[in-house]
Amino acid sequence: MSTAPGTVVGGATPRSRRAEFMARGGWQGLMFSLPAIILLVVFMVYPVLWTIRLSLDTGRGLRFREFVGLDNFERLLTNDRRFLDLSGFPPDGALVNNIKWIVLYTSLCLILGLLMAVLATRVRYESMIKAIIFVPMAIAATAVAIIWKFVYSPDPDIGVLNAAIQGFGGDPISWLGRESTVNYAIIFAYVWASAGFAMVVLSAALKGISQEVIEAARTDGATEWDIFRRIQFPLLSLPISVVTVWLVINVIKVFDIIYVMTAGGPNGASQVIAYTMYDQTFQGSKGGYGAAIAVIMLIMMIPIMAFNIKRFRSEAVVQ
Template sequence: MLVDLFENRLALALIVVLGVPAVLVLYIVAVEALLTRVSRRVSAAVRPWLWLAPALGFLGVFLVYPTLATIYRSFQNRRGDAFSGLENYVWFFTRSDTLIALRNNVLWVLLLPLLVVALGLGIAVLVDRVRYEVVVKSVVFLPMAISFVAAGVIWRLMYDLNPNTGTLNAALDLVNGPRVAWLSTSPINNLMLILVGVWMFTGLAMVILSAGLKGISAELLEAARIDGANEREVFRFVILPLLAPTIAVVATTVIIFALKTFDIVYVMTNGNFETDVIANTMYKELFANGQQGRAAAVAVVLLLATVPVMILNVKRFKQQEEVR
């Protein structure tokens, strides 16, 4: 049975790796052959859409259709055989546990980007053009090499109440401090979870902001210093305005992650002790409670929370393109 399963997976992998590109190549050849039979004006108008058709088809099947189906499902009952109107949404916005999850997501959205951008920018500025810059950046960026699940396991052990396992409580024991149940004491447990995300994302923010910092003309900074500006004024009035677009990119990326955070919370607390977030609520309603309608409603709420951030990001990108 294992041999058959392996052979089936191998066949599926060969189809994906070899079959899909072959089909796309045949599609392009067929399209070009058909376009040679029509006028140049018609082919010029039709060719872009025919080339985009496979990608649009994939987007429709794997993105648009699931989104519309989820929205449709959010208005149905648990069994999916009758419409329940706004009942699932009323449930979400009137339950204390779901409101706690919504509150925690707000905390993630506010604190995670602020801390990540501040630390990433601070490290990028402090280690810029020093001899050990590469070493520091490698160490700070290292957490990005592991998964969020692995990070959750690592930090769950570090937060353990037993000082023989928990690094933080072992440090408190050294100074005769009281042991703290970091993951079960509210509201400090939410902050400790957010710090795991900060540990993961600071390296990414540092690399991107450091690249933006190195793109600032050294002559411009020197001119500001010659005009009498001290280092604090150079940073505030020259570096920060020029880095604003890069900071916006980093902040947007982190905000989107904060909105849909799941792995860290699921691994470390599973939403217990008032640490639940929207994505984890959706997971529990779907797989633990079998409430597909409620899970779909939670997914739609999460989608609606993400859309404004994406719209702002697109507008900012268009403004940058207009300036260029």
């Protein structure tokens, strides 16, 4: 048995596949997508590749000067105590601060957002209450930083928090001037600004749950806690994962609120990865070192995005 030249056994020829692609309007679709592809390459792919290349160089003046290989990464993870300090317990440094942010900021936003979403659906004037809670989300991070800088002011005549403490007979506390409190103070301010986002997304997801299922559960004698634990919460797993990914990515690249409130102080206690990258690149004129920090930020985000994509695909298969 012989086969004709140019054919593939058990399938269409490359030529027929190309003709089928053309018949379905594939080239037209590709041409329509071309501007978006060009923008993606110019503004995302090229900058990432350029940053990776710069991280392997001294990068003074943000130019390729001298190739140093992985020296920037080695120095960053072993010799830079401002970035990672493992000499004592607990560990310290910008990377550790970011981990604190991820754990505290993400969990507090999710807990408060879910709590407010559930409670808001059970009260009158639901829309007005949600709008009030969401207002801080519409405020620029710089403005949030200025507001909370006044709230935390050690002067009781200016700082609302210290005025309240003094009113109860306590001594004013320098919330942003103490290494032990500065990170928690900034995190709380950022939670105040972001919890409304989590509330709105989770509230919309709650609205999407069939009321017939909930009423049937109530008819069967289920309490409100049983309804939340056994019906609502499991159905909120995908929206919660989406909000979690957004919060984690948001906190990995957090910069502006720290820059305005403390500029990384006191003594570098509130520095995070993004602020360290800015400080090394533009204040220290170490472009290659700053690029290495940016690459580490990218590496931290990749598994988070991969988890989100995998979760969406699994939900699509189930549906």
